[in-house]
Amino acid sequence: MAVQIPYRRELEFGYGAMSRLGPRIRRVIADNPSPFTLYGTGTYILGNGEVAVIDPGPADPAHIDALLRAVEGETITHVLVTHTHTDHSPGCALLKAHSDAPTYAYGPHGAGKLEEGVPVEEGGDMDFEPDHQIRHGDVIEGGDWSVECVYTPGHTSNHMCFQLREDKALFTGDHVMGWSTSIISPPDGDMAAYMRSLELLLQRDDAVYWPTHGPCIDDPKPLVQAFIEHRREREAQILECVGRGVGNIREMVPIMYTSTPEFMYPAAGRSVLAAVEYLVQKGELVSAGPISLDGSYRLP
Numbered sequence: 001m002a003v004q005i006p007y008r009r010e011l012e013f014g015y016g017a018m019s020r021l022g023p024r025i026r027r028v029i030a031d032n033p034s035p036f037t038l039y040g041t042g043t044y045i046l047g048n049g050e051v052a053v054i055d056p057g058p059a060d061p062a063h064i065d066a067l068l069r070a071v072e073g074e075t076i077t078h079v080l081v082t083h084t085h086t087d088h089s090p091g092c093a094l095l096k097a098h099s100d101a102p103t104y105a106y107g108p109h110g111a112g113k114l115e116e117g118v119p120v121e122e123g124g125d126m127d128f129e130p131d132h133q134i135r136h137g138d139v140i141e142g143g144d145w146s147v148e149c150v151y152t153p154g155h156t157s158n159h160m161c162f163q164l165r166e167d168k169a170l171f172t173g174d175h176v177m178g179w180s181t182s183i184i185s186p187p188d189g190d191m192a193a194y195m196r197s198l199e200l201l202l203q204r205d206d207a208v209y210w211p212t213h214g215p216c217i218d219d220p221k222p223l224v225q226a227f228i229e230h231r232r233e234r235e236a237q238i239l240e241c242v243g244r245g246v247g248n249i250r251e252m253v254p255i256m257y258t259s260t261p262e263f264m265y266p267a268a269g270r271s272v273l274a275a276v277e278y279l280v281q282k283g284e285l286v287s288a289g290p291i292s293l294d295g296s297y298r299l300p
């Protein structure tokens with residue numbers, strides 16, 4: 001691939017232990033490592049005394065205990081949720097048993113797609129319903145912190161980033177991570193929305209990103225730019241495959257993902273499907289029938 005994405009994976013931490021990352025930022029990482037979560041879900045704590053929590057994580061009592069230990073003697077006043085994948089939001093229900101703090105999110109799983117008339121009924125935490133629905137530009141204020149909500153659909157249709165305004169620090173959830181591209185899996189995942197949400201970040205002046213998974217990103221714009229160029233390369237690869245007569249996604253994946261282990265092919269296929277959907281929307285590809293993994297595609 002021509003585009004080099006400046007990945008970083010190194011991170012010093014211990015499961016169950018709280019790391020202080022700045023005067024207003026702390027993090028506890030859940031013990032749910034995987035090829036999709038790297039070391040696990042990073043739950044952030046904003047402020048001191050009266051704090052906000054971002055993404056309580058999976059339904060893991062040990063992680064919620066660790067989070068409560070980290071804020072002992074303090075009060076959780078707000079629970080912010082970037083999106084409703086099962087490694088991010090199910091911990092809210094466990095936390096409710098220990099805290100009265102209301103939850104804030106764009107909406108339940110699939111909310112952004114439902115507004116477009118597309119129901120999304122799988123692949124997420126279907127039980128989560130936020131106490132407060134938030135929208136782009138909303139500001140949430142607490143003890144010694146304030147947060148701006150930045151709507152960034154693409155990875156999911158309800159994905160929100162949160163900027164800690166005092167630090168110009170953007171909590172990017174799974175929208176931008178320093179160690180991996182984001183999975184864009186239709187129908188809830190949407191490549192056109194994802195690309196717009198990347199462009200949106202280029203217009204902003206965030207100083208640092210704190211993704212849910214992996215280390216912080218202290219020079220964010222070159223990384224965002226690289227992700228945009230990487231997706232454009234993927235689009236070019238798809239058009240090249242189709243131009244050579246490979247019009248089926250399952251056949252494209254091994255050609256396009258030469259350095260990806262085979263067990264990741266299903267996830268890669270979902271990303272190709274998202275890119276194909278985007279190319280059809282743009283009129284650069286024609287689909288013989290409904291757009292799906294088994295569909296067949298040709299150049300216009």
Ligand SMILES: [Zn+2]
Pocket residue numbers: 083085155174
């Ligand atoms: Zn996710």
